[in-house]
Amino acid sequence: NAGVTQTPKFRVLKTGQSMTLLCAQDMNHEYMYWYRQDPGMGLRLIHYSVGEGTTAKGEVPDGYNVSRLKKQNFLLGLESAAPSQTSVYFCASSFTGANQPQHFGDGTRLSIL
């Protein structure tokens, strides 16, 4: 039972480079989320999706784009990476409806030099 799988697990980029983080879930969840986790900041929501083909901005969306072309996948893109985007990124998914728990992947550790 894979749950939520994030690819890659680690990545080092140079400032200005671009990359895409992939999240895949096999639980048929409607909702998906991208967070970043920084020391002393907890988790902050970047973007989220309430269904295939939909995306919406979260708390800290600047510098990121997302796409949800298939229900099971949620992609997070960095068009021009900046050192401030060095962080651990988590993807999560959940069923529809109020107060459903979110299921998290193991994270992607991203360093921007």
Added chain:
Amino acid sequence: GNSVTQMEGPVTLSEEAFLTINCTYTATGYPSLFWYVQYPGEGLQLLLKATKADDKGSNKGFEATYRKETTSFHLEKGSVQVSDSAVYFCALSSGGSNYKLTFGKGTLLTVNP
């Protein structure tokens, strides 16, 4: 807006000690409350939840009671083990977007043998 405040860590205890991690919240409406746990190198896992006032969530020996009058959801365990060493996050969902979570900053717990 919604916010969660949890006690600053790190918290260091000896095995079999009593644990309390304080969590208070500010929210519109009637939030649902969650505790998530993050073990080293992993994503967050739901530990327990409570969806209405006076509910008690429990799991793996951990408990938390939803106290509306004090806007609190403190996490407790009577006897901690080394394997409980992790980061604990308090979170809530509330309002019209009640599938989105607002997290506290996390509390690092270390249990020594």
